[in-house]
Amino acid sequence: MPLLELDRVSVSYGPVQAVREVNLHVERGEVVTLIGANGAGKSTILRTISGLARIGGGALNFDGKDISRQRPDAILRLGLAHCPEGRQVLARQSVEDNLLLGAYVRKDLDGIDRDLESSYQMFPRLRERRLQPAGTLSGGEQQMLAIARALMSAPRMLLLDEPSLGLAPLVVEEIFSIIDALNARGMTILLVEQNARLALKHSHRGYVLESGQIAATGQARELLDDSRVLEAYLGA
């Protein structure tokens, strides 16, 4: 049984159908990438999974439980964390307070301390800036904070929306090596990316979204070699 399963999921914003009958699944331990043009509905799918957008039809299961009518906070408590587009760090609060708020749903103080320490080990720059307001960090640092904060809830799966958006190439490399490292430690990841080629290189499988529908799916390697995908999304 897949960890996350979308069965004919549709989402509408008013009269506009943003996502139409999407079938998608993510197995435990996989990194799966969702690519597609701007406005194809990639973010909407992530927002629907985490409960921010209301599902219009179809079934949405996480770890065998129906989560289609759950609030975002309840879904996070089940172990599904969403690192949103544009990072959305709490600009006025300190780096450390952002991280501690990431652990808001947890009660195990020792575990929180341990995970805070391992966040700082994974992202040494966050330790240097731990008392600074998060709004004063650079874009790359904010993205690292957003990922670290999502991990502080000790999730079983991570939704990552456009982690490379607006970052310098070197920083993008760094972000993707973090994704590899997380996956090597067993984290299941569903990734949405503009940078399709790079994302597919770091994924097991991929889905291509076109006007709210799945246009193609397959192993990441196959999609990278597929001439249609290449032309439409990889800019080759």
Place this chain on the structure above:
Amino acid sequence: MNIALFLQNILNGLSIGAVYSIFALGYTLVFSILGIINFAHGAVFTLGAYCTYALAVGDFGLNGLLAGLSMPFRLPFPLALLGGSLIAGITGVLVERLAFRPLRAKGADALLALVSSLGVALIIVNLLQMLVGAEIYSFPSDIFGSLPMAMIVKVGGKVLAVRTVQIIILAVSMVLLVLLAWFMNRTRMGKALQATAENPETASLLGINVDRYIVSTFFISGVLGGLAGTLIGASFGLAGPYFGVSYGLKGLAVIVLGGLGSIPGAVLGGVVIGLGEAFLPPDYSSLKEAVAFIMLFFILLARPQGLLGRQTIQKV
């Protein structure tokens, strides 16, 4: 101006300003989390004052449906103040349920809640009038037990009157401000509340139940409103069910002057306006109600975002 008169004005200004601050904090908390003004806040202020009066004094006057009735018990003033404020807090929660949540659940424009909260305000005020009439209620002089009404202090040969209610107001305000600052900056709940105020959607992704925090905010806001109403009532009496309206408007002036959504701004704004009113020369006392708005006008000319407001930066 002699030194005694100067000190008298400072004392009067600080004590009334402290009440304005407490009242305005109720506005500002809701504003910081929802981005809109709760127009029922003035009505909650009035209701809190009447409830404290009922609990402490126990009679309902000569008009209205409750005329001639009296409460079977009387509470000492501190307990009545607590009770009245709690009822005001619960009313705040009801205001959220009736005027704000249904619109939010339907995804309606946030501005519509201005109108629905104004509607709830009218209902509360008219219910009060129906129950206890439009007459003036005053707390009796022995309301603070054996404490005298005022102390006379001589400064440089001149007389300075320190009213007991002023001391109580200043003490209650100090305790409240320290508690609020501790709650907002030192507790997990306070930080979650700040996160909700900064970005409700992100807060929900962090596992924060945003609706529950909105309800808590309305409760705290209502308690602050009820406290302020009671303290004003104890100072100047309860001048009919509409007496909260002018304070409601003045409270708006306070938060705009201090900076919308800023907690220190609400405190500073209240004190500034309180002092401004106190230092108004007696010949111009008919302009007292206008002082807040005149100050607002000139301060906004210099600082459009208010004294401690953040300059809003539009992100592209």
